[in-house]
Amino acid sequence: MTGPHPAVAACRRHVRTCLSDLPESTVLVACSGGADSLALAAAVAFEAPKLGLATVAVVVDHRLQEGSAAIAQRAAAQCRALGIGRAEVRAVDVSGAGGPEAAARDARYAALRESASAYGAAVVLLGHTRDDQAETVLLALTRGSGPRAVTGMAAVTDASGVRWVRPLLDVTRAETHAACAALGVEPWHDPHNDDPRYLRVRMRRALADLETDVGPGVVAGLARTAELVRDDLDFLDEWALRLADALGESPWPVSELAALATPIRTRVWRELLRHAGVPAAALSKVHIDAVDALITGWHGQRPVHVPGGLQVRRGGGLVVAEPRRVE
Template sequence: MTGPAPSVAAVRLAVRRCLTEAALPPNAVVLVAVSGGADSLALASAVAFEAPGLGLRAGSITVDHQLQSGSAAVAHHAAAQCADLGLQPALVERVDVADTRDGPEAAARAARYAALAAAANRSGAEAVLLGHTRDDQAETVLLGLARGSGARAVTGMSADSRATPEGLRLLRPLLGITRAQTHEACAALDLQPWHDPHNDDPRYLRVRVRRALAELESEIGPGVTAGLARTAALVRQDCDELDRQAAAAAYVLGEPPWQVAEFTALAPALRSRVWRAVLTTAGSPGGDLGKVHVDAVDALLTAWRGQGPIDIPGGLRVRRQHGVIEVLPRQVQ
């Protein structure tokens, strides 16, 4: 008796490890986010195979963004394949993608995650599993490097995270699995993945990043994708430790006002993280608090020339006066 194809076995093992490490309660419900592509279909098959043995119930959720002709048929075909695999419920959620200044990719992502959170809430799911692969991780790291977004952006996607603002738990079992392996798994299992034409459209930033990564692999040699994904894991360890130290330092500083000397004594790598921690605690929305704001308030410590208060998101103002740093409502002078 022969076992499953190597690609199928690899995907199943990755799912088993992820679900075991997630330590979900007995009989918990999980949903697989399935677009119909090879990555998510291979994931769906593996979850359907592994979940029962781990005492879990598994369903699927397919989001129809309505951005292409025939999208409803694609979504329902994906859901039908999930149902055939034994995933119940096999949900389809239709969303309207708003036209925002952040562009179509960001708008579609926001609509998708809101739909995933709503479906998880209705079905009582403990987590949603996503089909991001090692290739997706490498692309995310390359984009973070190109943007100069800092160390945290280079950590890529987490295997276990919370989506904001929904608070939805997201699991990504396939971050160590290649895109080629998911295609091989689908072929071995006679699954019918859908090829999204948007994946070939250079108007989308992710497509251009994918092409750039392929060019790097061609010019530098194989291993670039694996190296970028490995870098993400290594940098994540360092960032997590710095964040832990920053949280401890912020706790010691306590509530504002803060002594300039105490704040300045912190190492720069810690101080930027402490600024973010103390300012979000004071009421500045984390999603709106950017590097430009952190740099500006840090200059009150490191480049003090008697400058005035710094306005930050959340209707707040940071001021240096008489050797202390204060956080005040913006209307206070």
């Protein structure tokens, strides 16, 4: 008796690993009808029942193309045929700032959050692959977005009350297509994936050119880089958090802050200021650099204003965070 196709087995193995620690609950699969999400749905349908997990698939209809409703209904029917317990289509309105890609993404994630809450789903599973990860990392590199952006997409992210899980980040796009073929599933090809007006399409083509010109292994190398950088940054962040906890509330000794290496000290500043009352979302590199200059470039400068109605000043060998003074 032969086992499943290697691509099918790979998808199932990664899904099983992601689901194995979940309490008995419902898991939600985000499905577009493409090869990646259908391969994910098939693996979830196979593995989840063995772990006592109920399954539901949600297909988001962005209504950006003619016939999108029929395409979405077909994807939902495919999920049910694969063994997903329930499958539904959610139509959304795509609008807002940031361009059509960002607006569609925001609308899609909002719909998935609402569905997860409605079904009491423990996690939402997303079908991003190693190729998607490589494209994300390459885009971050070209933009000079900094090391955290180079880490790409996390396998597990907790945001807005939802746990987002990407089981297929170690599976290639070619493998998801092979898995669908082996299972007799015909994925939908989104024509937007060939439209160079979209940045993700141009990035995908650039990555394909690199694979051709530089040689195979570029995708794997970029994905591996993301993992290595993430491990390093997570360690630095955890170290900085421990140091910030030790420093406690304002005021903070200049000598102790000055003794820290810059990559650690800037992270410590972020934690100290956040605990002092600065909203994390409003705290930028500009603020961190200005506060750090109280240590590295001290020449008697005025207090630094930071979000949250606070100011940070240096005096008497201490750095103090306090309510902003009105002059």
